[in-house]
């Protein structure tokens with residue numbers, strides 16, 4: 721699965737809520753809760769980077785990436801928007 725595929729699944733959960741989906745529960749909780757999760761996951765990345773080993777860091781960056789994608793979907797920001805911005809900065 722690549723980032724675009726995961727983003728598409730997340731968008732689908734936003735448009736077609738399902739009761740068993742964690743993603744759906746985040747969209748139901750709303751912007752403040754999604755922002756809170758992004759903040760928590762960012763802190764967990766920092767802690768993992770301070771000596772918990774590579775695998776732990778991979779897991780925490782994955783959690784953060786997923787939650788950032790949910791925040792993007794909540795705010796109609798797409799992976800292409802981010803790649804376009806990064807491309808503009810590339811030198």
Ligand SMILES: N=c1c2ncn([C@@H]3O[C@H](COP(=O)(O)OP(=O)(O)OP(=O)(O)O)[C@@H](O)[C@H]3O)c2ncn1[C@@H]1O[C@H](COP(=O)(O)O)[C@@H](O)[C@H]1O
Pocket residue numbers: 726729730733740741742743744782783786
């Ligand atoms: N990639 C992810 C993913 N990464 C992390 N998480 C969830 O993010 C949560 C991480 O929160 P925490 O580490 O704080 O642990 P927690 O205590 O369980 O969470 P809270 O109760 O504090 O909210 C866990 O519940 C993980 O399961 C994810 N949930 C879903 N996905 C993907 O999103 C898509 C849609 O999944 P559903 O939402 O399950 O339909 C699928 O492709 C999934 O693989």
